[in-house]
Structure formats: structure tokens, C-alpha cells
Amino acid sequence: MIVSDLPAHFATIDARRDEFVQRLCAYLAHPSISAHGEGIAEVAALLVAQLQGMGFDARSIATAGWPMVYGRRDDAPGKPTILFYGHYDVQPPDPLDAWLSPPFAPTIRDGRIFARGAGDNKGQHFAQLLALEVLLAAQERLPCNVIVVLEGEEEVGSPHIAHFVREQRALLDADLVVTADGPMHASGRAILEFGVRGVASFELRARGAQRDLHSGNFGGVAPNPLWTLVHLLATMKDANGTITIDGFHDHIVPPSDLERAALAALPLDLPQVMADLGLAQLDVPIERGYYERLMLYPTLTINGLHGGYGGTGSKTVLPSAAVAKCDIRLVANQRVDDILAKVAAHVQRHAPGVEFIAYGGMDPSKTPMDSPFAAILERAITAGQGEAPLLVPAMGGSLPEYVWTKILGVPAFVVPYANFDEANHAPNENIVIDCFIRGIKTGVAIMTYLGAEARPSGCP
Amino acid sequence: MIVSDLPAHFATIDARRDEFVQRLCAYLAHPSISAHGEGIAEVAALLVAQLQGMGFDARSIATAGWPMVYGRRDDAPGKPTILFYGHYDVQPPDPLDAWLSPPFAPTIRDGRIFARGAGDNKGQHFAQLLALEVLLAAQERLPCNVIVVLEGEEEVGSPHIAHFVREQRALLDADLVVTADGPMHASGRAILEFGVRGVASFELRARGAQRDLHSGNFGGVAPNPLWTLVHLLATMKDANGTITIDGFHDHIVPPSDLERAALAALPLDLPQVMADLGLAQLDVPIERGYYERLMLYPTLTINGLHGGYGGTGSKTVLPSAAVAKCDIRLVANQRVDDILAKVAAHVQRHAPGVEFIAYGGMDPSKTPMDSPFAAILERAITAGQGEAPLLVPAMGGSLPEYVWTKILGVPAFVVPYANFDEANHAPNENIVIDCFIRGIKTGVAIMTYLGAEARPSGCP
Numbered sequence A, B: 001m002i003v004s005d006l007p008a009h010f011a012t013i014d015a016r017r018d019e020f021v022q023r024l025c026a027y028l029a030h031p032s033i034s035a036h037g038e039g040i041a042e043v044a045a046l047l048v049a050q051l052q053g054m055g056f057d058a059r060s061i062a063t064a065g066w067p068m069v070y071g072r073r074d075d076a077p078g079k080p081t082i083l084f085y086g087h088y089d090v091q092p093p094d095p096l097d098a099w100l101s102p103p104f105a106p107t108i109r110d111g112r113i114f115a116r117g118a119g120d121n122k123g124q125h126f127a128q129l130l131a132l133e134v135l136l137a138a139q140e141r142l143p144c145n146v147i148v149v150l151e152g153e154e155e156v157g158s159p160h161i162a163h164f165v166r167e168q169r170a171l172l173d174a175d176l177v178v179t180a181d182g183p184m185h186a187s188g189r190a191i192l193e194f195g196v197r198g199v200a201s202f203e204l205r206a207r208g209a210q211r212d213l214h215s216g217n218f219g220g221v222a223p224n225p226l227w228t229l230v231h232l233l234a235t236m237k238d239a240n241g242t243i244t245i246d247g248f249h250d251h252i253v254p255p256s257d258l259e260r261a262a263l264a265a266l267p268l269d270l271p272q273v274m275a276d277l278g279l280a281q282l283d284v285p286i287e288r289g290y291y292e293r294l295m296l297y298p299t300l301t302i303n304g305l306h307g308g309y310g311g312t313g314s315k316t317v318l319p320s321a322a323v324a325k326c327d328i329r330l331v332a333n334q335r336v337d338d339i340l341a342k343v344a345a346h347v348q349r350h351a352p353g354v355e356f357i358a359y360g361g362m363d364p365s366k367t368p369m370d371s372p373f374a375a376i377l378e379r380a381i382t383a384g385q386g387e388a389p390l391l392v393p394a395m396g397g398s399l400p401e402y403v404w405t406k407i408l409g410v411p412a413f414v415v416p417y418a419n420f421d422e423a424n425h426a427p428n429e430n431i432v433i434d435c436f437i438r439g440i441k442t443g444v445a446i447m448t449y450l451g452a453e454a455r456p457s458g459c460p
Helices: A003-015 A017-028 A040-053 A122-138 A161-167 A225-234 A257-265 A270-277 A290-296 A336-350 A372-385 A402-408 A433-451 B003-015 B017-028 B040-053 B122-138 B161-167 B225-234 B257-265 B270-277 B290-296 B336-350 B372-385 B402-408 B433-451
Strands: A057-061 A068-073 A081-087 A107-109 A112-114 A145-151 A176-179 A191-193 A198-207 A299-308 A321-330 A355-362 A390-392 A412-414 A430-432 B057-061 B068-073 B081-087 B107-109 B112-114 B145-151 B176-179 B191-193 B198-207 B299-308 B321-330 B355-362 B390-392 B412-414 B430-432
Touching: A003 A017, A003 A122, A003 A433, A017 A112, A017 A122, A017 A433, A040 A057, A040 A068, A040 A122, A040 A145, A081 A122, A081 A433, A112 A433, A122 A145, A122 A433, A161 A402, A191 A372, A191 A412, A198 A225, A198 A336, A225 A299, A225 A321, A225 A336, A225 B225, A225 B299, A257 A290, A257 A390, A299 B225, A321 A336, A321 A355, A336 A355, A372 A412, A372 A433, A430 A433, B003 B017, B003 B122, B003 B433, B017 B112, B017 B122, B017 B433, B040 B057, B040 B068, B040 B122, B040 B145, B081 B122, B081 B433, B112 B433, B122 B145, B122 B433, B161 B402, B191 B372, B191 B412, B198 B225, B198 B336, B225 B299, B225 B321, B225 B336, B257 B290, B257 B390, B321 B336, B321 B355, B336 B355, B372 B412, B372 B433, B430 B433
Parallel strands: A081 A145, A081 A176, A176 A412, A191 A390, B081 B145, B081 B176, B176 B412, B191 B390
Antiparallel strands: A057 A068, A068 A145, A107 A112, A112 A430, A198 A321, A198 A355, A299 A321, A299 B299, B057 B068, B068 B145, B107 B112, B112 B430, B198 B321, B198 B355, B299 B321
16 A cells, blocks of 8 residues: 555545435434434444444444444554544534524535534544545555544533543554544635643532512622622633633643644634624734634633523512533643632632532643654645645644543544534534545545554554 | 590591401402503592592593502691602512412402502502591591502602602692501511612623634633623622722712611511521621611612523533623612713723613602601601501612602601511512501501691791
8 A cells, every 4th residue: 555546546536426425415314413312323333334344343332321333453563553533423403493404304505515413523434434445445455554433422522432441442552543523724724633622611509598589678688699600700710811710720731832833824814703703803802812812722611691680671689599601621731620629619719608510521632743643644634635734733622532642642633524614513514525525535545644654663 | 636536536447447458359359560551540540539539639640651640638728738659550460370369359368468469559558548538537627738649650660750740740749758668677567767779770781703602612712791791790899799880989978877876776687587588698798787788778789690501501602692680779869860870981991892771760769867757757657556666767679759859859758558578579469457457547647647737847
């Protein structure tokens, strides 16, 4: 297997374009909604069969939640082993009436396939599977060793993947992990991502009197849980956007020179971003730059705050209860358990009557930009996508990449195949067919370029 | 007419107790809901007829909203003229399923009449009207001059009474105003109230991006309207409960020595208050005392705050909009228009992107505790209630008393006849029949004691 075979593979992929689109549509027609389980077992079984059909040692592995789909082929002794991670579950499709075509009746319009899961994540991991099929149709053996892990609970926060990786470490002896998920860059450019922010969610519940009170009869003497939350929250982040929870910044690793250089090289069309958001200005002055704040800065977001009267006009009520829901985006090397413990201690210190409920989360992940696999992937993506990828130190959102970098201890990369406007988690989710096809090519190129290398020295 | 006639009048009232209860029940069976107008015209007509039946020059006077019921008898030249204010409208009765008997099917249980309006305010102003009837049944002329004003919009904030009083000043040439509304003291004692706190309501609307965003994809770069409101509100009141709006305290008149002495004399069962509210502690340390905070301190209450996700569990959303509704309780001599302008300026200075919506309100009212009418009312209440009233500098809630003290420029007093647990604005509203009967006696006593006096010197 040599890199010079790539043009022939790409020609095959182009020739089979319609067949691949049709097969993706057939796959997307199966719901697999992790929030309530519809179609999960059926789709997991489909995927196991597809992997077995390609000669993979494949099976469904039970977890405390929905099963993991697992498969491997050890075709290339002495060559690297790549683990392709993806997730076969999708978000619930509602609101249904906002879809132009039904979410599980895949429909092609304007060169895109519209369906729930088209971008997130079926269209992307299906491209990986088709890349395997294209290679195995052309030759007996894959150019590198391949492990496939497709999760069924990514859309509900991957609650069992860490346990799975710890328990099944022997099955997961990869040299690197590549995840095709999330969108490409807003500029349309391909990207190679080295990390993700983590996320930790929690809730604050404040209580006042045991019933709503008249603000005149008790205002000034009975506590107001909305004021309790306002004053508590104001101690957690100041008006300049700096998080002021004690010890919050303890473990944060500042960006490396490579990361700073990569950030500086990313294209940014700020007027376009602001027009898209309908904003006249962004958040508090962004002295460290848009991308640094989005990728390498932690955040504390109030996701929701509710208490008291919410109808029209005014009502002179002093409410009995209020709830705030928050998430924190974590950056390397913050840890979910440590940060949630610090928030709990902060709440206990500033508002001991407020109930703190931790919802857990995902640790952040960071692979060094000088990883020996980075250059290989960069060349492979350039071949598959037809242009060099932008190098992105981290994505703003979260994926369970930490299970690879922190638990397995191997480098992990995100190589998205979906268009930026994939509308994931939203009505009219879609994937641009050209992106899907370039994804298959990129999968082929990644395995081909990896197969052209010996295992890098220092690999476990 | 002399004070020594009172025992005979009281005996008459006791003898007619069942008849009076039956007639109040008949009155309470008529809905008169100002929020949507049901029964308003019918009840106003009933009241005009009742006043005319007693020889009053009475009529319904149109306003831009529901009509005022007005009547007068000038029976006693040289004697004071008292204006009895009340309101014939009631709160909507919902939630209906929480009533043990239907809200407009008055029902007697445990010595109480249960019906919407029993305490607030039909049972109380009906007692005033029966007091007139008792006096006129015993003698041809009332002992003092009487003006009756019954409003139809008190439960929707009395939006037109100020205009009415300004326009109809010639009809309202009273020496004092007495309002029987609100409850007696928690201890069960009768009270004589000299003022009310005012109220001013407003809303704050914050906006972020034009749609909800993913907290990972935009957290740290797109503004969060919930944080905007939290930080803005935190600049308006500090964690110790001190209102920090610029100029807010400019016009506040400190309590007089008489007021401080009255506050100190009020009974307070703090453990009972806290048990009733289900609270282990009250609001921020009450260094100035429960009653001073409740009656003579301004408040800033967040009535409601809503934005973003409010369902179960967590959702990593960065919301696009948030709304806070607030009311301020004003104390003498703050003014609604001045305070709302100061809040607007504060919002403009601290969060210029936040929309400020003023809902208006009612000015506070304060009658000096050394008013020459205070001692007369105190003696009359003692006679009617069978015990001396507690002297209360102000009630925590709001009534449109300012139209009498500020626009008419006469002393105004609140003399509640209803039991403390009348459940006004709530299901199972009620009046204790003994309280209703003592209210009739108190009305008779007030007019009788006023008739025993010449008009105090200095009256207009």
C-alpha cells in the first residue's frame, strides 16, 4: 500500500458517489435516539453487521447504558493502529414542524442530504466505514491496523465511555485516535483539531419562604431566593467576564507557542460572525482575541435562571424558590471533579443555604501540536480535502476526547468532515454531499498515510 | 347625637346580626372582577341604589376605566366631613379548585363567611354602609358629614383614581379619609394605620444573539443576557440588602419619634412569623427591627427572573434573551416618577443595552401621628372594637392613600375590619363574622365620635 495509489481510490469513490449517497440515506432513515432509546439496538446491530461484513472482529459491547459498537482488524504488524471514534446516536428531532422534510426521511436538496444525524454523526462515521470498504475492495489488507468504536450515548453526555475505556483498555491498544465529528471551519476550510474544552454542569437551588409572598407584606423581611442567586452568581464571575471562584484557575496550562501561532493563523470574519448572531458587539472586550477566548479560555455560562412571575405585566410577588442552571467550559488541565468541588465550596462559603447539584461533565483534552502524528494527518487531510487543513488548538465545544488522551494516554485528533452549517442539534440538519464524499477520501488518505509510516518511536 | 347613644346602636347591631350576615352574603354572591370586568357594572349600580336608598346624593362617575361609586350626605354643618374610601372590585378567584366552597357562593363555616371579596374589600365597606344605615334608622341625620367613594379598579392598581381626585376635587371636600381595608394585626389586635408604602414596578429586558447558542461554540465570545441581568441587578442592591441606585435615598424622611415609639410598642411573635413562613432565618440581619424594615424601609424585590433552559437536568445553551420583573416599595417622601427615572438612568449607565420598561405604581402616603383626628379615631376604634388599637406608622403593602394625603392634602387613615388571616387574593378568602359585626360598630363609633367634635381648627 503506497500513497501513489490514492488517486485511483479517489476515482473509485467519485465513481461510486451515487451509491454511497443512497447508502447513507438508507442508514439515516433509521432513528437512533439515545435520549429515549428509539432504534438504538437496531442501529447498533446494523453497524456490527457492516463491520463483520468487512472482515472485522466486531461486536456490540454492553455498558450500563446503550451499547458500544466495537470492531478491529489487525492487518499491518509494525504499522500504527488507529482508533476511529464516532457515535451512532442522534439528538431528538423536535421541533418536528420546523423541518422542511421529515427528519428520518432523508431528502436531497441543493446538494445536501437533510436528515437527523446527517452531520452529527452518522454521515461522518459512515464516511469512515466507506473508506474502509473502498480500501478492502482494492486490496486484501488495510494499510494500518484499525479499531472502530461507535458510541450510543454521545448526545446524552457520554456517561459510560470513561468506564468502558478503563475496563476494556486491552481492546483499545491504539497509537492514535481520530474522531470525525463537529463542523469544519466557518470559512469552509478543512481543519485538524488537537483538543476540546471540557464541560461541567451544575444547578443552584435557592429557597425562601415555603410559599410565594406578597412583596408589600414581606418585602424587606423575608429572603428573596432570586436575590440570593443574583448575589451568589455575581461572586462567581465579575462584570469583566473573569471567573472569580476560588482556585478556579489553579491548573490551567497557558497556550504553547505553537498554539498561539496556530490561533494567529486562523481566518476570522468578525463582521460575518456578528451579522450571523445579530449582535452589535461581542461579549466584554476580547483583549485576548476571539479564538483564544473560544478555545483556550474557560467560561461560566448561566444556561437558565428561573423564579417567580413570568407572565405579562407586573405582579407584586416575592417568590419562594429560584433555580439557576450553569455550565463551565474547562480548558487544559482543569478537571471536572476538582472544579465542581471548588464551585460547591464557593457556594457553601457565600450562600450556605443554596443547594448545589452537580451534573458531572467531561474533562478537557489536549494533544500537543508537535505530536508525530500531526504532520501525517496534515498531509492526509490535504490529500483527501484538496487543501491543507487549518490547525486548531481546541474546539470550543466538548467531546469525550479525554478518554483517549487522559485514560488511554494516546494522542487524539478531531478531523471533521461536515460543513460548518450542518445545523447539528437543530431542525434541518444536513451534510453537503461533496463534504461527505471528501470525508470518505480523507478516511482513505489517513489510513494510507499512516500505513506509509512505521510506528513512530516512543509509541506504547 | 351623643357618644352615650353608642351602647344602644351596638345593641341594635347585635340584634340584627343574622340579617346583616345574610345581606353581606347576598352582596358577595355578585362577582365584580376588575381584571376582566365581570359584574362590575351590576355591582356599581347596586351600590348607588343602596346609597340613594339611604338618602345619599349618589351616582356612578365614569372614569377611563371602571366607574367610581360616589355618594354624599351633608347632614352636619360645622362638623367634620369624613370620606369613606373602599373598593367594590375583587381579585379573580382562580385557582378555583383550591376553594372548599365556590368563590361566589358565600358559605359560612367556623364563624366565618368564605367568598371572594369577603375581606378584600366588600365585607369591610359593606360594614361602613351598614353603619350608616344603623345611624339613619335611629335618627334623621348623620352626626357628621359623609362622602363615600368606592373604587372599581383597586385590584388592578388604581390606574385612574389620581386623575379622578384631581378632576373631582370639588366633590371630595373632606376633612379626613378613612379606609377600611387590609387585615388587622397578626396578634388579633385592632389597628389604626397612618400610612402605606408606595410601589413602583418595572421590567428589564436583556438580549444577546438573535437565537439561542451552543455554550461551547459561543461561550466566552457571545454575550449572555442572564449574566447581563445578574451583573446589572447586583449594582442595584448589595448583598447586605442596601439599595445602591444613585439618588435612591434622596427624599426619604426618617421616622419621627412618635413613629419609633409606635413601632417599639407593636407586639411581635418572630418565632410564629418564621414558623408560618417555614424560614430558619429572615432576610439579611435586621439591625433596625422587623417593623421598621417592613413599614419604613424601601425595598427592591425581584418579582420574577426568567431566561434560558428551565427543564430537568442540564442543557448547554447560551440563551438569547432574559427578563427580570421588579417592584420597589417606596417610603415617605419618595415619588414613583422620580424613582423610576432614577432606575432608568442607573440602567442606562450600567447596562445601556438593557431595555427598561416602567409599569408605574403608587406613591407612598403618610399622615402625621399627631394629626388631631388620630386621637378621635383611637377613641372610636376602642369603642367599636372593645380594645384600644395598636398605632401603626405604615403598612408594608400599598393602597392609593396618596391621592388623599398628596392630592387632596387631608389626613388619611386605614382602619381594617378584617381578620389577619382573611386570605385576600387567595383561595378561601374569608371574614370572621365577629370582625364584620365589630366593623359595623366601629363605623358607627367613628361617625359618632367625629360628630361630638367641632371641625378641628386648621381644617380646610
